[in-house]
Structures are given as C-alpha cells and as structure tokens.
Amino acid sequence: IAGITQAPTSQILAAGRRMTLRCTQDMRHNAMYWYRQDLGLGLRLIHYSNTAGTTGKGEVPDGYSVSRANTDDFPLTLASAVPSQTSVYFCASSKTPGVGANVLTFGAGSRLTVL
Amino acid sequence: GQNIDQPTEMTATEGAIVQINCTYQTSGFNGLFWYQQHAGEAPTFLSYNVLDGLEEKGRFSSFLSRSKGYSYLLLKELQMKDSASYLCAGVDSNYQLIWGAGTKLIIKP
Numbered sequence: 001i002a003g004i005t006q007a008p009t010s011q012i013l014a015a016g017r018r019m020t021l022r023c024t025q026d027m028r029h030n031a032m033y034w035y036r037q038d039l040g041l042g043l044r045l046i047h048y049s050n051t052a053g054t055t056g057k058g059e060v061p062d063g064y065s066v067s068r069a070n071t072d073d074f075p076l077t078l079a080s081a082v083p084s085q086t087s088v089y090f091c092a093s094s095k096t097p098g099v100g101a102n103v104l105t106f107g108a109g110s111r112l113t114v115l
Numbered sequence: 116g117q118n119i120d121q122p123t124e125m126t127a128t129e130g131a132i133v134q135i136n137c138t139y140q141t142s143g144f145n146g147l148f149w150y151q152q153h154a155g156e157a158p159t160f161l162s163y164n165v166l167d168g169l170e171e172k173g174r175f176s177s178f179l180s181r182s183k184g185y186s187y188l189l190l191k192e193l194q195m196k197d198s199a200s201y202l203c204a205g206v207d208s209n210y211q212l213i214w215g216a217g218t219k220l221i222i223k224p
Contacts, residue, residue: 042119042214043158043202090157098210100145100165106157 002026004107006091012113013081021076021110023091031097032074033058033104034066036087043090049074050097081114088112117141119215121203126221127193135188135201135218143208149177149188150202152217158202161188190220198222 007022025032030051035043045058049068063085065077074093078085091107118140127133139147146165150158164170164179164186176189188201200217207213 040123040216042204042216043212044214045211100206100210101163102206102210103148103160103163104150104158104212106159108157109155 006107010111029093033092121215137203139205141205141207145206148204
C-alpha cells in the first residue's frame, strides 16, 4: 500500500449497530485525523491524534470514538449508529502537527449510510 | 466565530481563466490552504499561503491578502480535468483547519 487505506469503501447499516471504520497509513506520519463530509458543509473534524498513544476531540466528536495504538492505524468507531451519521468519512494524516504548512494526505473515503 | 466563505458553484469554458475567491475569519491565522477534490475522490493538496502575495505553480496560482482576510485560486488554460470542487481552508491559532464548503467548478467545452 502507498498512502492511506480506508475500509470499507461503502457500508449500509441499521441504526443502533456498532461500526468501525479502518484507516491505515504507511508514510510514518505522526498525526492522523478523521473528518466527515456532508453536502453543503465543509469538512468537519471528528477526532485527531498528534502522535501514537494520544487522541483529541475535534469539532463533532459525539457518537464517535478513536484509538491510536500505533503509528499506522487509526480506527473510528460508531458505538451505536444513528441516521445523522450518514456521511462520507475521510481519514487523513500529516507529518508534523502544530505547524502552519501541515499538508494533509487523505484516504479515498468511506461512504456510510445509516438506516 | 470562525468562518470560511467561498462560492458554491462556478462555470467556466475550456481554455479560459477562472478565479475562485475565499474569504476567511479565523481566531488567529497561520496560513491558508487550497485543495482540489474530484467527485467521489479524496481532497488533494494544491497550495499553501502564509504571506501576502501570489504563489504560482504552473497553471494554478494562489493569492493571499491577510489584511483583507481574502484569498483566491486562479486557474489558467482550463482543461476538462479541472472540473472538480476546490476547498479553501484557513489555519487558526491552534493550527486547526477551518474548511469552507467548497466551490464546484464546472468546465464546459
């Protein structure tokens, strides 16, 4: 793999179900992020991790959790999915957080539909 | 509050020039990014400006005026493959990205 791999690409699930979106990067980037993208809105940060072992809440963290056990993996879990979590989810990474020119590399996205 | 404004949609003709504007209000300022996103794909980095002025990269240029809270992306010699959404994002004092909703650019032959 090269860059960021997200899985699944697309998923439909019933409300109330638990779901984990997977994200793996092979660039040895320190920081990783989860965003959601909804029509008419800018990308919104859900959770982030500046380095392995640490995580932080973004703009819209409610209903989501993350872990960062190692540098490469940053899974996003929806404990009990609700229809408002229907969205396209992007995982991203960057080499150095906390600097202005912090270019993000994005995964291809996971399209999630909650019925 | 923090806010990024950019037009929702623009249309231009193949071979022409188009300017996509972005105005920003952020708590502090540590630069401004432009990303390109083709439909159904991931955003990809285009440019970063932190100082006033124009930065040119081939057919694409990005301009910043910090005093006016304003940036634009200039695309020259438009090609059909430039049809995409262009995302403007400001970096605030905590180095968090504040994203605009994106400008969908439609290129017509």
